[in-house]
Amino acid sequence: MCVLSLVLPTYNEAKNIPELLPKLEEILTGIEHEIIIVDDDSPDGTWHIALELAQGREDLHVIRRLGRRGLSSAVIEGFLAAKGDVFAVMDADGQHDFELLPALYHAVRSGSGIAVGSRYVEGGSVGEWDERRQVLSRIATRLALFLCAVKVKDPMSGFFAIERSLFERVVTKLNPKGFKILLDLLVCVPRETQVTEHPFTFRKRLHGQSKLSLRVQVDFLEYLYDVTVGKYIPLTFVKYSLVGTLGVFVHLCAYYAITRFVLQSSHPSVGGFSIAVIGATETAIVFNFFLNNIWTFAGQRLQGKQAAVGFLKFNIACLFGALVNWGVSTSLFALKWQEFLAVFLGAMAGVMWNYTVNRIFTWKE
Incomplete structure (x- = not known):
């Protein structure tokens, strides 16, 4: 039956x-x-x-x-x-x-x-x-x-x-x-x-x-x-890119806050500028990690110790992503590519690197 x-x-x-x-x-x-x-x-x-x-x-x-x-x-x-x-x-x-x-x-x-x-x-x-x-x-x-x-x-x-x-x-x-x-x-x-x-x-x-x-x-x-x-274009990549765009805004706001309110200078020295950039970068990384964790990769959301380990992996991936960005953009610029096109392609290479690495190692399926 x-x-x-x-x-x-x-x-x-x-x-x-x-x-x-x-x-x-x-x-x-x-x-x-x-x-x-x-x-x-x-x-x-x-x-x-x-x-x-x-x-x-x-x-x-x-x-x-x-x-x-x-x-x-x-x-x-x-x-x-x-x-x-x-x-x-x-x-x-x-x-x-x-x-x-x-x-x-x-x-x-x-x-x-x-x-x-x-x-x-x-x-x-x-x-x-x-x-x-x-x-x-x-x-x-x-x-x-x-x-x-x-x-x-x-x-x-x-x-x-x-x-x-x-x-x-x-x-x-x-x-x-x-x-x-x-x-x-x-x-x-x-x-x-x-x-x-x-x-x-x-x-x-x-x-x-x-x-x-x-x-x-x-x-x-x-x-x-x-x-x-x-x-053709995974939704997670679109979300990751949107988070990255917001991260740029957070980076700029953090830089402004550090230079104006912490260093109390509208014209920081080279050393002060470097400190502000590092602080702003890490602030943006923290923002990006937590928003990606609760939204972009909600299905693989990390919690507790996994979140701490994931945050470390995310930082490392972003560090190498910055190097990829720098390497691609400077190489293209040295080859006489148009300045802003070289910058844009370098940034895209960095985003794709970060997305791919984090998709595989930070937020695994």
């Missing part, structure tokens, strides 16, 4: 899980299935409640993820742990119509590569969303459709089923960042993949608050960049 593996990614759903599971058991009667709860170490103890509910049950499994966050990566991890021939995913907060699960399951068994619970086909609805959320959803949907290998009405749905073999064909291409795993699948699957859409009405949450935060929206925009321009 074909087994359905249903993945429920959770974060702070302690009140919802006990209500949802009995309803799922009832609607899935007659379908051999397993339910996999993948929890991102919820502060409200969702994982603990799920483990208690799983005691004595062979069809309910719980994965507690430590130090890892994100809906897409949670779903991927759940699918990889599943034993079924058909995978499905839905929210654990009651917003997705669980009564549609058998239809999605049977659609995949009947030949669909993916069966989507859709809000935007005839009979579907976004329910009681306010105008702002509806507008944001429409914009996101239109942007997403430009990327999809297979066009559907609701590529941003978080409620769908997929054939195991199809998932296994594309899993290595998936981007675990963000919260729209269906979109990523539709970007990666072959164009001939059959996708069916089944209407449902989006419901209110049973308990808790919406996860649609500003961070989630930014993640979506970053995902769009990653799968388009990011193939």
Whole structure:
């Protein structure tokens, strides 16, 4: 018999899980299935409640993820742990119509590569969303459709089923960042993949608050960049360059502060100038390191002793980056290149050196 593996990614759903599971058991009667709860170490103890509910049950499994966050990566991890021939995913907060699960399951068994619970086909609805959320959803949907290998009405749905073999064909291409795993699948699957859409009405949450935060929206925009321009210019490089640009401003401000307020001179001596430049440089390095750590390389954020070691590595990398900058710019200038072009290319060489070295040694994947 074909087994359905249903993945429920959770974060702070302690009140919802006990209500949802009995309803799922009832609607899935007659379908051999397993339910996999993948929890991102919820502060409200969702994982603990799920483990208690799983005691004595062979069809309910719980994965507690430590130090890892994100809906897409949670779903991927759940699918990889599943034993079924058909995978499905839905929210654990009651917003997705669980009564549609058998239809999605049977659609995949009947030949669909993916069966989507859709809000935007005839009979579907976004329910009681306010105008702002509806507008944001429409914009996101239109942007997403430009990327999809297979066009559907609701590529941003978080409620769908997929054939195991199809998932296994594309899993290595998936981007675990963000919260729209269906979109990523539709970007990666072959164009001939059959996708069916089944209407449902989006419901209110049973308990808790919406996860649609500003961070989630930014993640979506970053995902769009990653799968388009990011193939050629990594987003981390763009962020690193922006941080470096801010670092130049910090450097200038620090230099001004040191000369005017510490050395108390608007015309410092050579020695005073050198001290001010060194102090300003280190100030900029500190600024760049911490901003890169919390933003550019947020996924590999260093903490505690690792941050101290990383800061030392960053300083060393920047020292050699400065030498690369100097070497390239002076060499080009000696070859009679235009002055500012030589300076610019030297600076770019230094930035690329710093980014590459820090990407490999300071913030490892």
